[in-house]
Amino acid sequence: MFEHDGPYTVNPVSGALGAEISGIDLGAELDDYLVAELRRALLEYGVIFFRDQHLDTDAHKLLAKKFGEIFVHPFFVYGDDPEVVTIVREPGDTRIVGEDWHIDTAMMPEPPMGAIMVAIEVSDYGGDTLFANQYLAYEALSEGMKFLLQDLKAINSDRLVAGPGAATRSANRTTKARTDVGWEETISIHPVVRTHPETGRKSLFVNHSYTVGFAGMSEEESKPLLGWLMDWGHRPEFTCRFRWGKGSVAFWDNRCTKHIAVDDVHNHRRVMRRIQIAGDRPY
Numbered sequence: 001m002f003e004h005d006g007p008y009t010v011n012p013v014s015g016a017l018g019a020e021i022s023g024i025d026l027g028a029e030l031d032d033y034l035v036a037e038l039r040r041a042l043l044e045y046g047v048i049f050f051r052d053q054h055l056d057t058d059a060h061k062l063l064a065k066k067f068g069e070i071f072v073h074p075f076f077v078y079g080d081d082p083e084v085v086t087i088v089r090e091p092g093d094t095r096i097v098g099e100d101w102h103i104d105t106a107m108m109p110e111p112p113m114g115a116i117m118v119a120i121e122v123s124d125y126g127g128d129t130l131f132a133n134q135y136l137a138y139e140a141l142s143e144g145m146k147f148l149l150q151d152l153k154a155i156n157s158d159r160l161v162a163g164p165g166a167a168t169r170s171a172n173r174t175t176k177a178r179t180d181v182g183w184e185e186t187i188s189i190h191p192v193v194r195t196h197p198e199t200g201r202k203s204l205f206v207n208h209s210y211t212v213g214f215a216g217m218s219e220e221e222s223k224p225l226l227g228w229l230m231d232w233g234h235r236p237e238f239t240c241r242f243r244w245g246k247g248s249v250a251f252w253d254n255r256c257t258k259h260i261a262v263d264d265v266h267n268h269r270r271v272m273r274r275i276q277i278a279g280d281r282p283y
């Protein structure tokens with residue numbers, strides 16, 4: 001239970017993670033007290049949701065900057081503002097951004113601490129986003145598996161989602177990643193189990209979009225355990241599911257959660273505006 005005496009309500013959306021907060025206008029400049037309360041809620045629930053917000057791009061940026069520097073996405077082909085990624089899914093698209101369970105941009109030396117996403121256009125059904133709590137995924141492992149993972153490091157690359165090798169993904173969707181020959185792969189080695197810099201808790205830090213193997217092992221050797229860990233991390237009891245409405249906002253902690261977008265809006269359009277917040281090097 002989230003104890004507070006503010007003029008708002010905080011309602012958990014599942015037993016694993018996620019809480020919906022109402023009574024806060026994110027478009028109004030938040031005072032230090034509310035920013036601290038939202039950070040506390042984010043740390044407790046991993047992802048926080050809001051409904052019926054009116055955030056234009058400037059207000060969205062202002063909100064993000066209350067929590068850190070804006071992170072510029074390295075491989076999306078964006079419009080004229082590199083600080084903003086607009087994720088558009090048009091009728092007819094057969095691939096979408098975020099179609100696999102992932103931790104955002106995990107191949108960066110310092111992956112973002114989180115992201116704030118606003119629903120601009122939604123359909124009457126579908127297009128939900130699922131989140132999974134990676135603290136729980138770690139804590140539910142056996143002591144033997146925790147021991148095995150304690151010093152293991154993983155190679156994270158963006159070659160599965162950007163660059164010439166990922167050209168078909170982008171060819172079949174409206175929001176594109178760079179696939180040109182000038183694109184250069186980014187690789188970072190991160191611990192398989194990271195420690196959250198603010199809560200001190202340990203979480204699993206591997207994901208389908210970016211983690212390609214364990215450091216010091218071949219991809220073939222890595223596959224069985226890595227595949228198992230990545231799938232384990234989104235068992236239903238570690239997850240929550242968010243149904244978007246126009247003006248809904250999700251703010252997730254990218255250091256201890258992963259997420260996936262569901263492509264079931266069929267012949268409808270879905271538009272999201274996302275701003276990421278800079279993070280630090282996992283340890």
Ligand code: SIN
Pocket residue numbers: 087097098099104128129259260261262272274
């Ligand atoms: C993302 O992976 O950041 C996008 C998720 C979504 O569109 O639901």
